[in-house]
């Protein structure tokens with residue numbers, strides 16, 4: 001619960017709040033650090049580069065805050081149960097499990113570790129905690145019980161528990177989808193209409209029915225949690241009842257965040273989330289990424305083409321989070337060569353010199369980032385500084401090195417990856433995947449192939465690294 005006596009800590013960051021439809025100054029309500037919740041991956045498949053754009057949002061926010069001396073605590077959930085596929089009314093993980101004839105939890109762990117590996121390749125610092133839905137069942141059940149006690153939820157005729165949408169007056173503030181405008185039969189929720197009292201009510205707990213896997217006992221009978229309740233339970237629990245910043249992709253505005261807000265506020269009795277911030281979608285070569293369109297791009301695809309995965313990070317930084325990006329392979333290749341050129345130039349420029357003039361320019365650039373994440377504007381300036389031959393090399397080195405603490409493009413890296421062939425890059429990516437999937441036979445085989453090609457692979461707790469031996 002927020003303490004009314006605590007003075008909030010004002011940060012210099014401003015962001016667009018979807019609920020109030022305004023750019024808002026962000027503050028840490030507990031007076032010490034910013035509490036951030038970011039909706040995490042559904043781990044039945046690899047995160048595609050679009051998902052990663054959204055996951056990068058918290059990293060940029062946390063790094064720019066840290067640069068200004070403000071700490072943050074980030075919670076990101078791992079959805080390994082409860083997220084239904086829109087078309088099939090079927091749990092996405094169980095569908096994958098039956099297709100691959102594998103234990104659903106084994107699949108979840110495989111994709112979870114690949115998710116962490118992708119984040120590492122993109123220079124994203126890990127969250128403080130990654131709670132798994134399947135391990136937070138009690139927490140969700142206790143929240144559901146509270147909602148029933150407070151008259152915001154009821155047990156339906158099918159033994160599922162539903163949230164009573166009409167009991168939450170301000171429903172619709174985030175998305176603009178007010179209850180009176182939502183038509184019955186409009187498919188925005190996966191539950192059948194029969195057992196609930198009102199068409200816009202949604203399931204907090206689903207009765208198991210025919211389902212035999214990934215179900216748990218509950219006061220309402222065996223079943224499994226709905227997707228939205230997961231984020232309410234985890235954010236309230238792990239962020240002590242108040243979220244300064246709630247992040248997710250734009251598609252989550254409705255129904256996911258609308259329902260989460262209703263659940264959290266109804267249980268807590270106050271506005272739990274101060275700012276709802278949404279990242280716009282990423283398109284690839286003009287189209288929405290989808291399996292059926294065949295244009296899903298993964299980090300491993302980028303590596304397999306011999307491109308630095310941080311090129312993806314640069315393309316994200318070159319666009320404001322609130323604008324759609326239409327990514328292309330050409331744009332990625334251009335970003336890759338920009339990063340390589342910057343690394344080389346930084347080496348040539350040598351040591352940094354933090355002159356008072358350089359500090360002024362730097363703080364102007366940081367302010368651009370703090371202003372609703374204008375990293376794109378800051379990068380335009382960086383390019384100008386790069387080209388300005390009147391500026392001392394040590395001045396330019398200072399600006400680039402300092403901003404890299406926020407942008408994480410690893411600009412001081414020794415340029416060895418430029419010497420890798422695309423075959424070597426591809427094998428390294430395949431080996432990282434094999435390791436993440438704990439396929440040690442395959443990873444040993446790939447290690448031998450790489451050695452034969454002159455690349456010695458080493459493993460450590462932070463992942464795989466390599467050295468060129470020929």
Ligand code: AMP
Nearest residue numbers: 041042050051054248249250252281282
């Ligand atoms: P999921 O794993 O499908 O639950 O999605 C994880 C996150 O990625 C959510 O915050 C989504 O809103 C976000 N997301 C999904 N598709 C895209 C996309 N094409 N571009 C940007 N973010 C996306």
Ligand code: ZN
Nearest residue numbers: 039040231256
């Ligand atoms: Zn969520």
